[in-house]
Amino acid sequence: MPAEARNVLALTGGxxxxxxxxxxxxxxxxxxxxxxxxxxxxxxxxxxxxSPDIDTLIYTLAGLSNPQQGWGLDGETxxxxxxxxxxxxxTWFRLGDRDLATHLWRSCQLAAGQTLQEVxxxxxRSLGVAQQVYPMCNEAVRTNVHCxxxxxxxxxxxxxxxxxxxxxxxxxxxxxxxxxxPALRQLLDRGAFAQVVICPSNPFVSIDPILxxxxxxxxxxxxxxxxxxVSPIVAGAALKGPAAKMMAELGVxxxxxxxxxxxxxxxxxxxxxxxxxxxxxxxxxxxAALGMQAAVTSTVMTTREHKxxxxxxxxxxxESER
Amino acid sequence: MPAEARNVLALTGGxxxxxxxxxxxxxxxxxxxxxxxxxxxxxxxxxxxxSPDIDTLIYTLAGLSNPQQGWGLDGETxxxxxxxxxxxxxTWFRLGDRDLATHLWRSCQLAAGQTLQEVxxxxxRSLGVAQQVYPMCNEAVRTNVHCxxxxxxxxxxxxxxxxxxxxxxxxxxxxxxxxxxPALRQLLDRGAFAQVVICPSNPFVSIDPILxxxxxxxxxxxxxxxxxxVSPIVAGAALKGPAAKMMAELGVxxxxxxxxxxxxxxxxxxxxxxxxxxxxxxxxxxxAALGMQAAVTSTVMTTREHKxxxxxxxxxxxESER
Numbered sequence: 001m002p003a004e005a006r007n008v009l010a011l012t013g014g015x016x017x018x019x020x021x022x023x024x025x026x027x028x029x030x031x032x033x034x035x036x037x038x039x040x041x042x043x044x045x046x047x048x049x050x051s052p053d054i055d056t057l058i059y060t061l062a063g064l065s066n067p068q069q070g071w072g073l074d075g076e077t078x079x080x081x082x083x084x085x086x087x088x089x090x091t092w093f094r095l096g097d098r099d100l101a102t103h104l105w106r107s108c109q110l111a112a113g114q115t116l117q118e119v120x121x122x123x124x125r126s127l128g129v130a131q132q133v134y135p136m137c138n139e140a141v142r143t144n145v146h147c148x149x150x151x152x153x154x155x156x157x158x159x160x161x162x163x164x165x166x167x168x169x170x171x172x173x174x175x176x177x178x179x180x181x182p183a184l185r186q187l188l189d190r191g192a193f194a195q196v197v198i199c200p201s202n203p204f205v206s207i208d209p210i211l212x213x214x215x216x217x218x219x220x221x222x223x224x225x226x227x228x229x230v231s232p233i234v235a236g237a238a239l240k241g242p243a244a245k246m247m248a249e250l251g252v253x254x255x256x257x258x259x260x261x262x263x264x265x266x267x268x269x270x271x272x273x274x275x276x277x278x279x280x281x282x283x284x285x286x287x288a289a290l291g292m293q294a295a296v297t298s299t300v301m302t303t304r305e306h307k308x309x310x311x312x313x314x315x316x317x318x319e320s321e322r
Numbered sequence: 323m324p325a326e327a328r329n330v331l332a333l334t335g336g337x338x339x340x341x342x343x344x345x346x347x348x349x350x351x352x353x354x355x356x357x358x359x360x361x362x363x364x365x366x367x368x369x370x371x372x373s374p375d376i377d378t379l380i381y382t383l384a385g386l387s388n389p390q391q392g393w394g395l396d397g398e399t400x401x402x403x404x405x406x407x408x409x410x411x412x413t414w415f416r417l418g419d420r421d422l423a424t425h426l427w428r429s430c431q432l433a434a435g436q437t438l439q440e441v442x443x444x445x446x447r448s449l450g451v452a453q454q455v456y457p458m459c460n461e462a463v464r465t466n467v468h469c470x471x472x473x474x475x476x477x478x479x480x481x482x483x484x485x486x487x488x489x490x491x492x493x494x495x496x497x498x499x500x501x502x503x504p505a506l507r508q509l510l511d512r513g514a515f516a517q518v519v520i521c522p523s524n525p526f527v528s529i530d531p532i533l534x535x536x537x538x539x540x541x542x543x544x545x546x547x548x549x550x551x552v553s554p555i556v557a558g559a560a561l562k563g564p565a566a567k568m569m570a571e572l573g574v575x576x577x578x579x580x581x582x583x584x585x586x587x588x589x590x591x592x593x594x595x596x597x598x599x600x601x602x603x604x605x606x607x608x609x610a611a612l613g614m615q616a617a618v619t620s621t622v623m624t625t626r627e628h629k630x631x632x633x634x635x636x637x638x639x640x641e642s643e644r
Contacts, residue, residue: 047369076546087448089430099420101405104368108411111369126409134624148611253475 006032007187008315009225010197011136013038013206014053015070016240017199017230018060023225023311024197025061028306030130035061036184038201039116039135040143040172040209041068043155046084046094048103049110052155053206054120054135061270064275070240073098091234092160094201115155117181126225137178144171154205166249170210191316193225195318196271196322198271200299202243203262204250226272226318229263229292230310231256234299235279257286264290275299275310293317328354329509330637331547332519335360335528336375337392338554338562339521340382340625343631346519347383347625352452357383358513359508360523361457362465362494362531365477366405368416370425370636371432373479375528376442376457377424392562395420414482415489439503458532459500465527466493477526485564488571494531503540515547520593522554522621524565525584526572534594539606548594548640551585551614552632553578554623557601565594579608586612595639597621597632615639 008028012021012035021035037053044050052071059065059073066072076096085091088287093232102123107118115138123134143154147165157163160314179185201207212219220227238244247254252262254278263271274292276283277299284294295317301307330350333356334343343357359375374393381387381395388394398418407413407546417425424445432439437460446455465476469487478487501507521531533539541580542549555578560566569576574584578598585593596614598605599621606616617639623629 076401077401077419079419080402080423080426083420084427087423087427087445089423089427097399097401097422098405100419101402101411103410104370104402104412105406105409107369115513123409237507291443 006036006192008032008197009034009036009037009184009187011036011201011210012199013201014041014056014241016238017053017201017206018057018065018070019059019315020197020199020230020310021308022060022254022304023301023307023309024078025131026308026313027315031132032135033131034184034187035131035182036134036136036210037120038107038209040141040175040205041138041154041155042140043142045097045155046090047107048100049107050093050103050155051106051116051120051135054123054133055099058120058124058127058129061124061129061131062131064127074247079121087234088275092157093155094159099136111165111226115181117183117239118206132183134184136180136216137191137213138173138181139178141178141209141213142173143209144173145205146170158205158242159262159320163245167204167246168249170204170208172212175209175212176214178213180213180219185219188219188223191224193223195225195315196220196223196227197314198227198229200230200239202232202238202241202246202261204243204246208266211267211270217270221267221270226321227270228273228275228314228317230299230314231273231277233258234277234285235317239300241317257283260287260290260292264292275317276312327354329515330517330519331358331506331509331515332355332521333358333360333364333523333532334375334521334528336363336381337377338560339375339523339528340379340392341477342519342521342633342636343379344382344626345377345623345629345631348630349454349633349637353454355453356506356509357453357455358458358503358532359442359455360528360529360531362463363480364445364462365464365475367477368412368417370422370427370472371428371429372415372417372477372479373438373442373457374426374537376445376455377421380442380446380449380451380455383446383451383453383560386449394418415477416481422638427534427644437503437622439505443576454505456503456506458502458538459535460503460582461496461500463497463500463531463535464624465493465531466495467527468492480527480564485567487569490571492530493642494524494534497531497534499535500535502535503543507541510541510545512582514545515574515639518542518549519636520549520551522552522570524554524560526565526568530588533589533592539592543589543592548643550595550597550639551581551593552597552636552637553581553599553602555581556599561622578602579605581610582609584615586614597636597639617621
């Protein structure tokens with residue numbers, strides 16, 4: 001088997017997914033790990049281009065993230081934001097001083113004509129991240145959350161309103177004009193991956209935007225490597241964020257089975273393995289009935305060792321098939 | 323005399339001029355003091371609109387400026403700039419974290435369609451400055467410094483190259499399309515000022531851009547109030563900045579007389595009073611020969627009391643004429 005065939009591709013949203021990404025980084029050579037981040041959460045704020053999931057992923061891999069909250073930088077200060085507040089500026093999105101540099105720098109690079117793929121790769125390199133980090137696409141895709149007749153841009157819903165409004169659906173504005181970033185497309189086209197991992201991220205607002213980039217989920221299904229999803233729902237609750245609340249509001253069972261049904265319906269034939277927590281072991285038969293192999297382990301990643309162990313488990317699912 | 327007739331208009335650049343502006347603020351009711359700042363130093367940097375002279379003036383009047391350097395904010399941190407440096411971003415222009423908020427906020431307001439006059443007034447109000455602060459114009463004017471065949475944008479010359487290259491001239495790009503800000507134009511048109519003060523700022527790069535806004539210096543000459551200039555050159559040296567060095571490079575005597583000649587040649591009939599330092603007392607006759615009344619006092623403003631005393635002296639020059 002060529003060395004390249006051991007490449008692993010992981011799709012991820014923000015905090016929850018980045019935990020498994022860090023575990024995978026602990027288990028694989030840096031050149032073998034390729035990470036695709038959701039950019040449906042990106043937004044323009046204070047004239048800056050902010051890519052929350054890319055930054056969370058890179059800060060996490062760089063060992064710079066705030067360990068309590070999972071996003072933002074450790075030891076961050078908020079002097080600019082405080083001063084902005086005194087001027088009557090918008091402070092609902094908590095931008096730290098060092099984090100602000102990331103957004104200023106990215107915005108300048110984009111304004112100078114760089115693609116988001118190029119800027120993301122350069123950001124990762126500058127912060128010492130040796131893995132390959134890609135945005136899902138270079139084009140602007142913006143998640144809008146439909147809430148009881150209102151349409152909220154994602155960060156307004158997520159940060160501004162703390163996910164309080166009940167949701168009825170999601171739209172990914174601009175996605176019809178998007179394409180997988182060229183670097184990812186090329187790797188997929190030549191069957192470069194030995195495994196594809198979908199990290200335990202929100203199905204609706206983290207993974208759906210990635211998979212709905214035109215042609216992407218079909219390309220993932222058609223490439224030879226098995227696709228493994230780690231359930232973001234454990235014992236009826238989200239590991240992180242509003243996934244379970246959204247499922248309840250959408251009338252989907254807030255369970256690992258509900259997640260599996262969502263993927264089976266939207267992306268038939270995509271998932272080969274579905275990893276669930278021991279506490280959801282009784283759901284294995286339901287998941288198998290959807291055409292996926294259910295695998296049971298501990299999926300709650302509190303410590304670095306948990307992240308590494310879950311990554312190891314996920315990787316061995318596929319290694320054991322060879 | 324109507325109350326409005328006691329209004330004072332002061333034209334100023336950055337650090338040096340802001341000292342006298344603060345002295346004037348100590349001597350006058352806030353509603354009586356109108357300050358016009360040079361915007362030829364403004365520039366776009368990191369995608370932000372930066373107005374160094376406006377900010378120096380407002381920070382000084384607000385009591386927020388760094389007392390050692392005269393510009394920037396006291397107690398400032400530079401976390402964003404340090405992080406930007408790690409990303410390979412531009413750090414030659416020292417932007418503090420709190421100062422960055424000013425530029426972010428201003429840039430957003432301008433992008434939303436506010437004029438620089440409106441944004442400047444709002445910034446002053448937000449920081450507790452009750453005097454009226456105006457940019458010289460709403461249009462973009464950019465000072466370029468001609469240096470031995472090179473043309474340097476002002477901040478590149480001033481900050482980037484620390485005023486080292488010898489200068490041969492200056493150009494104010496865009497000035498032909500500029501107009502005095504409407505609020506100033508209206509006050510001038512109705513003869514609202516009792517005195518006009520030109521603060522001890524650089525004649526070439528702080529005051530010339532203001533006076534060369536089309537129609538402005540002629541309007542100042544035609545309005546009824548006397549115009550008083552405080553020499554920025556004392557005993558052959560600049561109070562602050564590169565004025566004396568520029569004069570030597572331009573072949574102009576680096577003296578208060580040289581400054582007076584510059585104004586007499588470019589703006590004939592504009593200046594009524596020319597305030598010089600005791601150490602330049604022997605130049606009074608030369609200045610009088612240029613058609614201005616020379617007035618001699620202590621012009622070096624080290625302490626707050628010096629600023630107030632010089633402002634008092636300047637104001638009494640005109641009060642004594644009534």
